[in-house]
Amino acid sequence: MTEYRFVESLPDLIDPTDYAGHPDGGLVRLRVSATADGVRVSGDALRPAVLEGLLAELGGGPVQQMLCG
Structure with missing residues (x-):
């Protein structure tokens, strides 16, 4: 099961x-980046459910997520 961690900010990869x-x-x-801890996958989507599904399939660690609104 994917663990979600809510954070204050994440990079915007999509703009208006x-x-x-x-x-x-x-x-x-x-955006895929190599870090000292391994590989980091950052994402942004117009429909968050699509991105959440993709990250869940990749697995490998917690998913940081922002609450927008």
Whole structure:
């Protein structure tokens, strides 16, 4: 089961100018980085459930998540 950790901020990989070009909400962006602790996968999506499913499939550690609104 995926562990979720809520954090104050995460990098934005999608900005407001991207919304018009993806009216179906299917845009997902990923950033893969090598760190001293291993590999970090950062993501942003217009539809969070799509990104959450992808990260859950990858597994390997907790998922940091922001509460927006």
